[in-house]
Amino acid sequence: MKNKKISVIGLGKLGSPMVASFAAKGFNVIGVDTNLDSIHLINKGMAPVFEPQLNEYLHANHKRISATDNYNTAIANSEISFIIVPTPSDKEGAFSLKYVLEVGKHIGGALRKKSDFHLVVLTSTVLPGATEKELLPVLEFHSGKRCGRDFGICYNPEFVALGSVIKDIFKPNFILIGESDPDSGEILTSFYKTICENNPPIARMNFVNAELTKISVNTYVTTKISYANMLAEICEHLPGANIDIVTSALGLDPRIGPKYLKGALGYGGPCFPRDNIAFAYLAHRLGTTAMLAETTNLLNKRQVPRLLKLIKSKLSPKGKVGILGLAYKPNTDVVEESEGIGLARSLIAEEIPVMAYDPAAMKNAKKVLNASIIFTSSLKECIQQVDIVVITVPWKEFKNIQPEQLARPNNKPLIVIDCWRILDHKRYKEVVDYVPIGIGS
Numbered sequence: 001m002k003n004k005k006i007s008v009i010g011l012g013k014l015g016s017p018m019v020a021s022f023a024a025k026g027f028n029v030i031g032v033d034t035n036l037d038s039i040h041l042i043n044k045g046m047a048p049v050f051e052p053q054l055n056e057y058l059h060a061n062h063k064r065i066s067a068t069d070n071y072n073t074a075i076a077n078s079e080i081s082f083i084i085v086p087t088p089s090d091k092e093g094a095f096s097l098k099y100v101l102e103v104g105k106h107i108g109g110a111l112r113k114k115s116d117f118h119l120v121v122l123t124s125t126v127l128p129g130a131t132e133k134e135l136l137p138v139l140e141f142h143s144g145k146r147c148g149r150d151f152g153i154c155y156n157p158e159f160v161a162l163g164s165v166i167k168d169i170f171k172p173n174f175i176l177i178g179e180s181d182p183d184s185g186e187i188l189t190s191f192y193k194t195i196c197e198n199n200p201p202i203a204r205m206n207f208v209n210a211e212l213t214k215i216s217v218n219t220y221v222t223t224k225i226s227y228a229n230m231l232a233e234i235c236e237h238l239p240g241a242n243i244d245i246v247t248s249a250l251g252l253d254p255r256i257g258p259k260y261l262k263g264a265l266g267y268g269g270p271c272f273p274r275d276n277i278a279f280a281y282l283a284h285r286l287g288t289t290a291m292l293a294e295t296t297n298l299l300n301k302r303q304v305p306r307l308l309k310l311i312k313s314k315l316s317p318k319g320k321v322g323i324l325g326l327a328y329k330p331n332t333d334v335v336e337e338s339e340g341i342g343l344a345r346s347l348i349a350e351e352i353p354v355m356a357y358d359p360a361a362m363k364n365a366k367k368v369l370n371a372s373i374i375f376t377s378s379l380k381e382c383i384q385q386v387d388i389v390v391i392t393v394p395w396k397e398f399k400n401i402q403p404e405q406l407a408r409p410n411n412k413p414l415i416v417i418d419c420w421r422i423l424d425h426k427r428y429k430e431v432v433d434y435v436p437i438g439i440g441s
C-alpha cells in the first residue's frame, strides 16, 4: 500500500493536515489547490493554515510532498484522490456542491487520459444523494468511463476536530466509508490500515447511509452539548446545584458517556452549527421534520443572550467588559460562529464598551468585528482595563492566569465570569468576584 501515490484536492484546514499526515506515513502526496499562495507554501514545507503540528509535519516530510494547480499532473501521478474542498451552506441550509462538482469535472477530464484504475474519495461534507446522484454522473460524463469498472468512488468524511486534526487522523474513533463497489471500499480500508495507529473500527456501507451517518454524528453531538447547556441553566437557578457534579455523574452512565457534556457556552465553528441546520433541511426536503435538530439549534442560539443577561445584571453603569477568547474553541484561529464573537456583537449592539483578547484568533476576529471593539495585545492589557472579564474559550493561557494578575489596587474587585469553570474558585475568591456559569447560588 505504501508505494501508492495519493493526491489531495483542496489544501485548506483539513486538506493540508491530510497531506502532511499521509506523507508522514510514507506516502508520496500531491496537493492541488486553486490558491497559488497555498501551493507555494506547501512546496516550501510551510503550513497555509493555522493548525497545531502542521508546520512541523509539512517540514519534516516535504521530500514526499508537492503541490500544484494542475489536475492532470496530480491524477496521472496518483492512484487515490481525496476531494476536500468547501461545501458552503446555501440560504436554505443545504450544502452547495459548486466546488465539489467543479473538481469532479477536472478529475473526470484527467481520468479520460488515464488507463489505470483510479479511486476518487469524497471527504467534503455533503447531504445524502450527493455522491451518487451528483458527483458520480459528473465523473462518468467527463471521463467517458464507468464507475465501479474503470474508477471507483468512496464517500469518506472526516470527524476530526480543528486544533487536533493530525492527531485525529492518526487515531480516529472510527472510519466511515460509503463505497461504489467492494473493491473500492477495500482499497480505502487498506489505506487507512496504514495511516491509523489505533486500529479503528471501519464502517462500510452504501453512499446514502454514509452521508446520513456523517451529519447524524454531528447532530447527535450538538444535541448532547445543548443538553448539558440546558442543564447548566437549570443549575444556575437551583440553589446548591453544580453542573460539574451533575454531569460528571451523568457521564458515568455508559449509555450517556462523559464527552461533550460540559455545560458551558454554545457550539460554533465551521461544522457543528451548519450540519445541524442541514440535517433539519434534509428532513424538510424529505417531507418530514427533525424537531430535535431544530430545537438544538434554538438552544444553541440562546446561549449568548443568556450570557449577555448575566453580564448586564453585574455591570456597573459605564462599565467595560473584557472578552477572553474569540476563536470558536481553543487551539484554532477560526472565529466562524464563535460565541466570543457573538458576545462581542451583542455587547456592541447594547453600546457596552468591549475589549477583547485571544491567543490566536485576533487577526480573523478583526476581519469580522467592527472598529467599536478594542483589541488588546495581551491578556494582561485586557484584564487591567475592564470591570468584568468573561472567559469564553478555555485556552490554556487563560487556565494559567494567576490570582495576583486579577487583583485590583482599589477596593472594587474585578468580576470574572468563567463560562468553562477553568479557574479554581478557591484560589481566586479572595481577589475577584468569581461568577461561574452553571452553579446555583
Ligand SMILES: NC(=O)c1ccc[n+]([C@@H]2O[C@H](COP(=O)([O-])OP(=O)(O)OC[C@H]3O[C@@H](n4cnc5c(N)ncnc54)[C@H](O)[C@@H]3O)[C@@H](O)[C@H]2O)c1
Pocket: 009, 010, 011, 012, 013, 014, 015, 032, 033, 034, 035, 038, 084, 085, 086, 087, 099, 102, 103, 123, 124, 125, 126, 158, 159, 160, 161, 162, 270, 271
Ligand atoms: N474544518 C473542519 O473542521 C471540517 C471537519 C469535517 C469536515 N469538514 C468539511 O471539509 C470540507 C473542507 O473544509 P475545510 O475546512 O478544509 O475548508 P477550507 O475552506 O479551509 O479549505 C478548502 C480549500 O479548497 C480549495 N479549493 C476551493 N475550490 C477548489 C478547486 N476547485 N480546486 C482545488 N482546490 C479548491 C480552497 O482554495 C481551500 O484551500 C468542507 O466540506 C467541510 O464541511 C471540515
